[in-house]
Amino acid sequence: MSAPKPIEGRLAEIAMAARELIAERGFEGLRTRDIAARVGINVATLHYHVPTKEALIRIVAQSLRSDFIAQSQARPRQGLSPVEVLKLEFADFRETMTEAPERYIVMAELSDRAERDAAIAAEIRPMQAYWRRMTADIIVEGRDKGVFRADVDPEAAAMMVIGTLSMSFWHARDDLEFFDRACAELLRALMVRPSKD
Amino acid sequence: MSAPKPIEGRLAEIAMAARELIAERGFEGLRTRDIAARVGINVATLHYHVPTKEALIRIVAQSLRSDFIAQSQARPRQGLSPVEVLKLEFADFRETMTEAPERYIVMAELSDRAERDAAIAAEIRPMQAYWRRMTADIIVEGRDKGVFRADVDPEAAAMMVIGTLSMSFWHARDDLEFFDRACAELLRALMVRPSKD
């Protein structure tokens, strides 16, 4: 992941307000007036900083990407075993899910729009690709060290992990105990188990 | 799943046109004028059949639910082993993914909106719950018959299966070979493996 230009000042305020509103009302409910009101500025001032709504959405995507990178780099992983790293991923996801769910909600919303907007796709796809590759790398290491199944398909398993986490976000945001069960199931699905009897 | 009222005639045409447009342009791009144009009727005629846009969306959700039930009931499963049933699920998903992807795209779009619209949620949630429960049931049977891991958590594993399929839909729609790898990984994750001597 190359470093995108950081968003700061008024632009950052605008991006955050937009993110909040997208999380609250969805993309179709996003109105430039509401963003301006939340920032506390005039609509014209908003358009002074961000010429069009399209540009605004791109800025939101960049802002999200910055957060993602920051969170990713804030994780110390040296010296941890693959299982521990994976558990760290789960804990990280769980924390964001409960304390900053807006991030995943907006992410999903943008991911959706990326299907039809190349500029959004350019910001979003790298994040998703990075997440998948990072997860696959963990699985490769675990397999090579003999803690994960020898017949595991790292890329496919990475998609399994991410898909399970994403799905859990929508269906278990209010049921953390179930989220933990899903994570435990993922580990059991990946790890080498003691032979029967 | 109780049977919803079937949509037919002009209403069915309208629902299908709306589904196509939602799949093409997303929810925010849905315009009553466009729907009317695609059906080949006047906007006023559209509003004669469907009073408000909200009602229209509800009809789309019902239409989707009908399809879902029809597809679900068209599957003969008697006499099949849990593994075979699960493989049938995968094949079914794969077929819809390639031949009627619009169904899943609209489903995702509605699922999103269900977060903020109780009427949509009432149509969508039962489908999702049904899918999860049905999958969990398959896993329970497989576990009890000794083909799936004894320590499997059926509900969590069902979420894993569905999450993986859903994620595959977005990231592997153009790469069926990878979709198959994901399905194979799911099976390996669930099945009892020969003990490593």
Place this chain on the structure above:
DNA sequence: CTGTCTCTCAATCAATTGATTGATGGAAAC
């Protein structure tokens, strides 16, 4: 033939909404 019911449309409304304009205040530059 008349009345009624269903379905349709052209024309129009009213509200929303992204974007622009022209002006103002203040800080830095010269």
Place this chain on the structure above:
DNA sequence: GTTTCCATCAATCAATTGATTGAGAGACAG
């Protein structure tokens, strides 16, 4: 002190868009 540039706002525009109105065509019953 004057000029220049940045940020801001009130007011307004122009287009979009969901919805309504009033009229008409066709089928069918009596």
